[in-house]
Amino acid sequence: MRVNIVHPGAGELQYEIRSIVAFAQALEKTGIDITWENIGDPIAKGEAVPVWITDIVADAARDSFSYAYSPTKGMNEAREFLSQARTEETGTELSPENILFFNGLGDAITKTYTWLNPIARVLGPSPAYPTHSSVEGAHGRSRHLTYNLDPQNNWQPDLEDIRNKIQYNPNITALLVINPDNPTGMVYDPEILKEFVKLAKEFNLFIIADEIYANLAYQDAEFVSLASLLDGVPAIVMRGLSKEVPWPGSRCGWLEFYNTDADKAFATYITSLEEAKMIEVCSTTLPQVVLPKILGDSRYQPYIVERTKAYQKRGKQAADTLNQIDGVQVIEPKGAFYLTINFDDHFLQKSRNLSAQNPEAQKLLDQKLSETDESELDKIFCYQLLAHTGICTVPLTSGFNSYRPGLRMTLLESDESVYTHTLDTLQKALYDYVTS
Numbered sequence: 001m002r003v004n005i006v007h008p009g010a011g012e013l014q015y016e017i018r019s020i021v022a023f024a025q026a027l028e029k030t031g032i033d034i035t036w037e038n039i040g041d042p043i044a045k046g047e048a049v050p051v052w053i054t055d056i057v058a059d060a061a062r063d064s065f066s067y068a069y070s071p072t073k074g075m076n077e078a079r080e081f082l083s084q085a086r087t088e089e090t091g092t093e094l095s096p097e098n099i100l101f102f103n104g105l106g107d108a109i110t111k112t113y114t115w116l117n118p119i120a121r122v123l124g125p126s127p128a129y130p131t132h133s134s135v136e137g138a139h140g141r142s143r144h145l146t147y148n149l150d151p152q153n154n155w156q157p158d159l160e161d162i163r164n165k166i167q168y169n170p171n172i173t174a175l176l177v178i179n180p181d182n183p184t185g186m187v188y189d190p191e192i193l194k195e196f197v198k199l200a201k202e203f204n205l206f207i208i209a210d211e212i213y214a215n216l217a218y219q220d221a222e223f224v225s226l227a228s229l230l231d232g233v234p235a236i237v238m239r240g241l242s243k244e245v246p247w248p249g250s251r252c253g254w255l256e257f258y259n260t261d262a263d264k265a266f267a268t269y270i271t272s273l274e275e276a277k278m279i280e281v282c283s284t285t286l287p288q289v290v291l292p293k294i295l296g297d298s299r300y301q302p303y304i305v306e307r308t309k310a311y312q313k314r315g316k317q318a319a320d321t322l323n324q325i326d327g328v329q330v331i332e333p334k335g336a337f338y339l340t341i342n343f344d345d346h347f348l349q350k351s352r353n354l355s356a357q358n359p360e361a362q363k364l365l366d367q368k369l370s371e372t373d374e375s376e377l378d379k380i381f382c383y384q385l386l387a388h389t390g391i392c393t394v395p396l397t398s399g400f401n402s403y404r405p406g407l408r409m410t411l412l413e414s415d416e417s418v419y420t421h422t423l424d425t426l427q428k429a430l431y432d433y434v435t436s
């Protein structure tokens with residue numbers, strides 16, 4: 001090429017959650033049964049969408065207007081519904097004009113960072129959902145800057161670490177909080193969220209709150225939307241339909257803008273996001289048409305409660321089973337449908353090993369390990385576990401930009417005997433590894 005066509009931030013793009021699929025499929029061809037625990041898609045994992053929801057979607061699909069472009073910011077009825085519901089929930093006014101729809105929250109996250117000045121950096125959690133860390137890193141043309149979530153304190157954010165990072169890096173312009181969190185399943189204490197707001201005020205920052213799992217916080221978790229605590233701080237709250245309806249294939253997520261008038265540069269940045277969306281015309285229409293009918297239905301809340309109870313039960317079962325192994329720490333999640341396995345500093349060792357189920361799979365594993373950096377011990381363990389048991393998880397360090405080694409699996413398996421079998425197999429593999 002006449003000039004270098006590679007974006008300077010391209011090296012930061014990584015999505016291990018799906019990258020591992022090709023290796024798992026190759027192992028599958030050798031006769032290994034794969035248990036897919038890598039992707040957070042309730043539908044792919046066998047959850048059925050309730051008939052009353054599919055009926056609403058089917059009715060809307062029969063109406064020709066559902067096939068039209070929608071207004072750039074989103075369907076008026078959907079934005080009015082959300083404006084009213086969210087204002088009632090948080091006590092903070094959200095006008096329909098401050099809601100902007102995207103083709104899934106992944107699209108919204110990408111635009112949020114892409115249209116930020118490259119010198120303005122967003123400090124995010126570690127471990128973190130990789131779309132945030134990858135795209136923010138690509139936007140800033142260097143590694144995503146992170147603060148630690150502390151497994152010794154129920155994965156709550158380390159506030160001292162946040163303050164230090166802000167103080168020593170004047171380019172940090174925003175704080176990212178993912179609540180309930182992916183991958184840890186933690187719900188943040190409202191007092192901790194208030195500290196985020198205080199820090200944002202003190203250092204003149206804005207806050208990004210990814211709340212895609214908000215309605216999947218468990219019943220006894222004290223989930224509070226950041227929008228209710230803002231105290232005038234400019235913020236973007238991110239929400240979507242993928243996880244809660246659940247309808248990941250709808251590609252429907254939205255941004256809520258708060259306190260846009262509090263800062264001129266923030267207001268201009270928000271306008272640039274709206275204009276970027278206008279250039280694309282609009283987002284998917286059908287899910288926006290049905291959004292008020294689904295979220296406003298009296299059957300919606302009971303349906304959500306039933307699902308979260310099942311996730312909570314599976315989280316407890318996983319903690320009870322896996323915490324029996326020395327060096328393995330599982331903190332019971334408080335929301336969403338993920339489980340993070342945290343390894344203590346001595347658990348993963350180069351001298352420890354799990355072998356593959358058959359000679360052909362062993363060849364594939366050896367090849368894969370020869371291409372893997374030998375310092376990535378949780379990735380090596382994840383590949384060995386896959387070839388040994390067929391359980392496909394995601395390593396924390398490369399998959400979630402994490403300072404802690406570990407694995408993420410899901411709480412989505414609804415067949416109790418299959419789920420129990422997966423946990424027992426995992427427990428035995430962890431034991432075999434530690435005694436190898």
Ligand SMILES: Cc1ncc(COP(=O)(O)O)c(C=O)c1O
Nearest residue numbers: 104105106129182212240242253
């Ligand atoms: C924290 C978080 N934010 C955003 C997304 C993206 O969701 P969507 O399907 O709307 O793109 C995910 C998907 O797993 C997620 O876990």
